Amino acid sequence: MTLRRNAAFSVIEVVISGLGLFFIYRSVLAELGLSMLGVWSLVLATTAFGRMADVGIAAGLARFVAGALAEEAPEQAILYMRTAFIAVSGLMALVALVLWYPLSRALSLALSDTELALARDLLPWALLTFWALNLKGVLDACLIGAHRADLKSLATMAGMGLQITASLLLVSGFGLFGLAWAQAGQYALSIALSFAFIRFLPILRGGAGGWFSGPLFREMLGFGMKLQIGTIANLLFEPASKIVLGHVGGTAILGLYEMAYRMVYQARSVAIMAQSTVLPRLVELGRRADGDLRQFFLRTCQISALAAGGLMLATLAAAPAISWLWMGSINADFLHMTALLCLSWGINVLATPAYYLGIATGRVMPNVIGQLLAGILAPVLAYGLGLGFGAMAGIWGVAIGRLIADLLPAVYNRPDGRWDSAVISLRANLLAVLLIAAASTTLALSAVSLAGGTS
16 A cells, blocks of 8 residues: 555656646746757756765665664664765755856856856856755655655655746746746755655654764765766766757757657656655565565566556657647657657666666666766767767767666666566566557657658
8 A cells, every 4th residue: 555655646746747847848938948948958957967976875865764664773764864864965065066166167068158158147056956956865765765755745746836836937037047946946845845744754753863873874875885886977967968969959959858858757757756666665575585576576567567658658649749839839859859768768667677676685786887878878979979960860879878778777687686587578578668669760750751841
């Protein structure tokens, strides 16, 4: 019952976030235009470089909280939470201050003149959002580890509601600054609600103790550092790819890519958020030797295949209508980008159970290597193909780089090391890939035909 409730709230969260994103982007497009959306996308993407200084504490926090609660030690779980929050809040504040000037200079790689000046003025707000996002990540991990992902979703949805309302009210009068203020308000409300939820969780009652533990910090740091190399590379995937695409295609193409990327990513997040709720259960089953872990993993993979196939096929089918609603026309480039991204992120969804299995059991090297490949291959292929064959070829490079990287955990993270339970060998997953590939190809060919007919 708990897993179903958490999964249901996670799906609702992503749907509401997706609708919010739709209305926010529509407002920005109507008031400011496609290029301004590209500027906003690039400014936010550059702040992700700050995550390179993250020591990986939040990434494994849910695992430690779930483990402590499984051993009926609420005081230990609370101390994990407090230690992680204090460490991440201090470190990320320092990182934001240190990165302010270098990121301001880096924006000149893709922007110039008035766009560059605007982006630099927006950067402090983007860095504030970056800091708040990291704090929210810690609190999210606390709630997930305590088997209350539903409360995490409620806090997120409340914050999104505030952002939607504030954006619609402020963008027309204050431009991108109104959007930045709305996003800052979103995280402030979400963080406040998450604090309140954690404070009154029944499962944590009776827990006491201090606010910071050196031994627990070192324990989380040791596990986090295993993940951090891959996390750094994975975090570089989005900003590095966008900087490259902005360089080879310009801000208008980058704005189109931002819309297609966010639309597909939001659909992907429906499945990912629902699957993230299984992590505490994987931690518990991984400590037992009764075979339940494999059965639970296979059921999760079956649900993942249904989610990946259904969500990506629905996104591909809806792409022309969404293009019309956003831009007033069916944009061929938007359809082409959507086709590529649906195939890439669809495979990512199928590999997600294996990714969480690696974290739950501590076998994280396939995850790390896969993330390294994504962070390196995607921007390199985007740059090479983009310079040689144009911006759309650069987006092919991003999709191919992401796809190759997700194959690593899909192959190597398997319950009990059995090949017949590897994600890549399951018939449901293979069928989902074939369906998504066929639908993506159909949409891409339609985009080519549309472009030819309007040229």
